[in-house]
Amino acid sequence: MDHLLAIKVFCRVVEAGTFSRAADLLDIPKSTVTKLVQELEAHLQLKLLHRTTRRVTVTMEGAAYYEKTNKLLHELEDIESNISNEQRTPRGRLKVDMASAIANFILLPALPAFIQQYPEIQLELGVSDTNIDLLTDNVDCVIRGGELSDTSLIAKRIAELKFVTCAAPHYLQQHSTPQTPDELGAKHRIIYYRSRKTNRVMPLRFSNKQQSMEIQQQGSQLSVNDSTAQLTATLSGLGVSQLPLFMAQPYIDNGQLQLIMTDWQRAAFPLYLIYPQERHLSGRLRAFANWVMDVFQPHRPY
Known part of the structure; x- marks a missing residue:
């Protein structure tokens, strides 16, 4: 068994929800995905996944294993990216979450320029007005507004929304x-x-x-x-x-x-780019952060 490949395949199955979709995303046969997950379970002597005809769900042990190994895979990817000059040519997957209005009215219309400039970054955009947990959901960064209460996160103020x-x-x-x-x-x-x-x-x-x-x-x-x-x-x-x-x-x-009522104003709403302190600032995250600062420049009074 290729242990590292089996872990990567397991993580992608968890994220995709089915063996078939994971196989499509990885561009490998579904039988290979199934075999590698089975070999990983045999190696660990643990059942990591519950399988049904429609969907795969994660066992309690599988969820704990996913959380730890997925973090290690990201760290390994960052190390390899740095060694291969990723800072000069950012590449790899970047998971970003933002509110619906920010996505639809500001970020998505500007995104073609980012994709053209960084063709080797694979963006996974979560669009929702629900605040997510960066660590639990394994997201690289979020764009969120309002006052911040979690001091364990790094927040860069990118705009003041009127x-x-x-x-x-x-x-x-x-x-x-x-x-x-x-x-x-x-x-x-x-x-x-x-x-x-x-x-x-x-x-x-x-x-x-x-x-x-x-x-x-x-x-x-x-x-x-x-x-x-x-x-x-x-x-x-x-x-x-x-x-x-x-x-x-x-x-x-x-x-x-x-x-209406232009004499009565509402205070400006601060907007931040937020990422975990322990998350290595990879070339792709740095590139995205710099691009976001440029996109929101018209929305900053300073």
């Missing part, structure tokens, strides 16, 4: 245009953003030179847990929203959205 309060013109024609937060909270429908992780509805926040206020209606008619869905709901005339300016700007420019 928010605006807006609504569709046809909604405002039907319901009038609010002039103050109090009027907005008392007389208007608000489309709230709801956290996937906590299910908590996020209030609308406002500040001017004299005071700061929050609005959170009890029993609100509509809340969504995806920022792109919040934009769609606002465009559909379902109510008033606070949206990141980078999402709203194209629709403000073409008249599909209208800014």
